[in-house]
Amino acid sequence: MTTRIVELRRSILKKNDELAATLRQRYATDGVLVLNLVSSPGTGKTAFLEPTLRELRARGSRVAALVGDLETDNDARRLAASGAPVRQINTHGICHLDAEMIDKHLAGWEGVELASLDYLFIENVGNLVCPSSYDLGESIRVALLSVTEGEDKPLKYPTLFNSADAAVITKMDIAEPCGFDRDLALKNINQIRPGIRIFETSAKTGSGMEEWLAYLEEMASRRPS
């Protein structure tokens, strides 16, 4: 039998990577800062985004959010209370968002033009594994971790934490009753992603939010205008 080896050297997620590159270019042209928020289910991505959207709007910024879940539009309804345009993406069983879902939901989004936004937040499906492989063209990938999850989460999910640009610890208001070892958590995050910006926050008390908002404004001001 004659056989032949065909060299391909092609990314398995080539289609996603190419579309993500196109989206990244579009975000840059339209001058919008896009953030992809990733965490386990229940970390509090939505609770963290609620005051983020509210406060940015109060400061005069134009914000919008896309929110991914397997089912229901509960999170979109919660976030829409901030007054910002919010669109739910239901993946119906798929464990992550991909560039095509983002492209499709940006396309048919009535009343929302990327060029008229300062910030677009993408709340990914709650999952610390699969979203790390799918580039959405974002400028900043944010990994969130709550005080109830265990300080070793970054060590258990190094792929995601290593690919993040910023880390947010949520639910700091209950850190003490949970026996949360803050120093150990910070050490573990730094071990997986040396030097990453870390925000210690509570959506309930508002602690740490000021620092987070200042970071967003600083990142937004670096965009070419």
Add this chain to the structure above:
Amino acid sequence: MHELSIVASVVDSVTESVQAYPGSRVLEVRLRIGALASVVVDSLEFCWGIATEGTPLARSRLVVKTVPVVMHCAVCDKDVNLEGVQSFRCPLCDEPSNDLRQGRELEIESFEIDDEINYESCLEKAEATTEKS
């Protein structure tokens, strides 16, 4: 969890590329998967049979090569291999680094095809040409 989508992308890609070799059957597909890619090789193999059914890849072998993480250490000014994915410090000088040069790959390296059918059809053509002349 996303291994089935990964396998489906591989099947699509190879099916498309193999069209350049009409009548060929795919015998083997070779992937390069980075140690930091978060892909479970066992799950890829588990999905392989089902995902390739009814495609030119049916009954082919899947070979996965794991690619270690390589980071660049600015202090040593060289690329160094990391033993695992639990610490991103230079094994030589302990300097932390985020400058990864390898280890996130999700790549189709190559595939092997059975070229016999092509070969036979070539022979037939050649014979037909000879008969005519």
